Amino acid sequence: MDRRSFLLGTSGLAVSQLLIGCAGKNQIQLNVQLLKNSIPGQVVNQFRKNIKSEAQLKFSPIDQIKSLFQQLQTWQQVKAENQQGLTRFLRMLPGQKTPKADLVTLGDYWLKAAIEQKIIQPIETEQIKQWSGLSEKWQQLVQRDDQGNLNPQGKVWGAPYRWGNTVIVYNRDKFKEFDWQPQDWEDLWRSELRSRISLLNQPREVIGLVLKKLGKSYNTENLDQIPALETELQALNQQVKFYDSTTYLEPLITGDTWLAVGWSSDIIPILNRYPKLAMVIPQSGTAIWADLWVSPAGVEKKVLASEWINFCWQPNIAKQIAILTKTNSPIAINIPADELQETLNNLLLQNQEILEKSEFLLPLSSATSKQYESLFIKIKNLE
Numbered sequence: 001m002d003r004r005s006f007l008l009g010t011s012g013l014a015v016s017q018l019l020i021g022c023a024g025k026n027q028i029q030l031n032v033q034l035l036k037n038s039i040p041g042q043v044v045n046q047f048r049k050n051i052k053s054e055a056q057l058k059f060s061p062i063d064q065i066k067s068l069f070q071q072l073q074t075w076q077q078v079k080a081e082n083q084q085g086l087t088r089f090l091r092m093l094p095g096q097k098t099p100k101a102d103l104v105t106l107g108d109y110w111l112k113a114a115i116e117q118k119i120i121q122p123i124e125t126e127q128i129k130q131w132s133g134l135s136e137k138w139q140q141l142v143q144r145d146d147q148g149n150l151n152p153q154g155k156v157w158g159a160p161y162r163w164g165n166t167v168i169v170y171n172r173d174k175f176k177e178f179d180w181q182p183q184d185w186e187d188l189w190r191s192e193l194r195s196r197i198s199l200l201n202q203p204r205e206v207i208g209l210v211l212k213k214l215g216k217s218y219n220t221e222n223l224d225q226i227p228a229l230e231t232e233l234q235a236l237n238q239q240v241k242f243y244d245s246t247t248y249l250e251p252l253i254t255g256d257t258w259l260a261v262g263w264s265s266d267i268i269p270i271l272n273r274y275p276k277l278a279m280v281i282p283q284s285g286t287a288i289w290a291d292l293w294v295s296p297a298g299v300e301k302k303v304l305a306s307e308w309i310n311f312c313w314q315p316n317i318a319k320q321i322a323i324l325t326k327t328n329s330p331i332a333i334n335i336p337a338d339e340l341q342e343t344l345n346n347l348l349l350q351n352q353e354i355l356e357k358s359e360f361l362l363p364l365s366s367a368t369s370k371q372y373e374s375l376f377i378k379i380k381n382l383e
Helices: 041-050 065-076 085-089 108-116 129-133 136-142 185-189 203-213 229-237 249-254 264-270 303-312 315-325 342-348 352-357 366-380
Strands: 018-020 028-035 055-062 103-107 159-171 197-199 240-243 259-263 277-280 287-296
Touching: 028 065, 028 303, 041 055, 041 303, 041 315, 055 065, 065 103, 065 108, 065 287, 103 108, 103 303, 108 136, 108 287, 129 303, 136 159, 136 287, 159 185, 159 249, 159 264, 159 303, 159 315, 185 203, 185 229, 203 229, 203 259, 203 287, 203 366, 229 366, 249 259, 249 264, 259 264, 264 277, 287 303, 303 315
Parallel strands: 028 055, 028 103, 197 240, 197 259
Antiparallel strands: 018 055, 103 287, 159 259, 159 277, 159 287
């Protein structure tokens, strides 16, 4: 899932590397590779002041989750050829000599593949006081068996620190002549939007939103049991100008498309720059993504790494991460409306009813995954 970050402000770690503390011979070190702009620089500075021991902190921002996954592969010398599922599209990074990090950002969608390939190791929650403060929903997301499938008795393989949604974003100028504005998935089928939409180039996202429109789950196991699905997909395909997961916002900004489906982490940061754009979380529910801290396989499990995860889960710090990176927090925090930009009030202050209808994209069997991919390819190839 190639989710990009469009954060352009100074609130995140936007430099190539942030190094705090002087290296001593026996000094404690913490090396973190994180998704660019997913942690504010001031949070790292606060952590440095908060820890009791002298330590060298190295935080290296990386542009894409895919690159972080590839780095985990490289450290374990995992070959991507002939692999199943999402990883068969990836290639090894040539000649990388980057030292292993103690913690790495990974998206929840990549967790199963990372566990199966043995490129990460479980996290010891006994050393993390705030683990018990996570709701059951978030604990269950990262408790997996050794094949990466959900298991309430499984080990803990990640620590979520922020999350967002798949959303609808549209050019409000284009809808002034109509008596309606997009509110839910069913609006994508309106005749006014024929050849005006861009969708993510992702089978789970596109087929999932159609399933949601039909009152089904994003994680439906057998698509053949949904007789209306293919017809609905064919009708939606007539509305689509193109499928893309990286550059879908540019045509919307220029007016070539009127509406796009994308990830909130891409869209929310640019709303102030482009007032003509409006974003809505579909009322019937949507997909949820999460950024997690994971521990690369084979690295020593440092107390300082556990302290960093615990620090991110402290309510006052979790609140800063949410506000400054314009995302949501897995920790129950209270954000008064007056602490958010007006455009973010309805986007970050979650509607509980919509949230309960929304879902994580959970692991599917290999056969089911192929079913999604085959149907998606078939629909896209229709003229």
